[in-house]
Amino acid sequence: VTRIVILISGRGSNMKALAHAASQMSNVNISAVISHRANSEGLAWARAQGLQTEQLVYDAAGGQTRAQYDQALADCIDRYQPDLVLLAGFMRILSDVFVQHYTGRLINIHPSLLPLFPGLHTHQQALDAGVRVHGCSVHYVIPALDQGPIIAQAVVPVMADDTAQILGDRVLSMEHKLYPQVMRWLVQKAVFLDEQGKVGFTQKLPLQQFY
Ligand code: GAR
Numbered sequence: 001v002t003r004i005v006i007l008i009s010g011r012g013s014n015m016k017a018l019a020h021a022a023s024q025m026s027n028v029n030i031s032a033v034i035s036h037r038a039n040s041e042g043l044a045w046a047r048a049q050g051l052q053t054e055q056l057v058y059d060a061a062g063g064q065t066r067a068q069y070d071q072a073l074a075d076c077i078d079r080y081q082p083d084l085v086l087l088a089g090f091m092r093i094l095s096d097v098f099v100q101h102y103t104g105r106l107i108n109i110h111p112s113l114l115p116l117f118p119g120l121h122t123h124q125q126a127l128d129a130g131v132r133v134h135g136c137s138v139h140y141v142i143p144a145l146d147q148g149p150i151i152a153q154a155v156v157p158v159m160a161d162d163t164a165q166i167l168g169d170r171v172l173s174m175e176h177k178l179y180p181q182v183m184r185w186l187v188q189k190a191v192f193l194d195e196q197g198k199v200g201f202t203q204k205l206p207l208q209q210f211y
Contacts, residue, residue, distance in 0.1 A: 012088065
């Protein structure tokens, strides 16, 4: 059984898509859903589903350092001994030490066709750049933000009258297909991070479904 911990911030729609897909697989266990925000909508949903949930809020007022927070987060995650840690709308930047602790096991979804539009407001960035295709990327996490090796991407058209909201919704519905599919491939060990830090494939993936 592949043990998976999912990290979220708020809404958690990608986490729901992952949890739904996992519930259809006999060889996957969503061991915990962890949020760094109090009163996260997604966490309430996960709890209602009977999933194990944890809330770990960064205590800036209490003088907690970033390194201390990341250590507490890693301790929390490691209690579940996960094979994979999936970031699903997790909006905190993680320290290098944290990222290196999970090399090859830490995956993120980003709402753009990386390496285009890292960071925030990716749909507005796409509209401002005038690109005609946009999408989302699932990638291994490395210390450099949004620059990790790409496992798979899904493409959507950009329409003339799109707003960031409309475009973002189009991308999000693809995220909900792409991330569960990548999770299945990871569980099957169809993809892996090789020694050179590149994505390796043990079989030909049907990626054209996302283009
Ligand atoms: C998703 O669009 C995800 O790709 C993005 O945040 C949203 C979270 O929605 N992630 C990032 O921007 C990471 N930098 P969700 O909570 O409903 O899954």
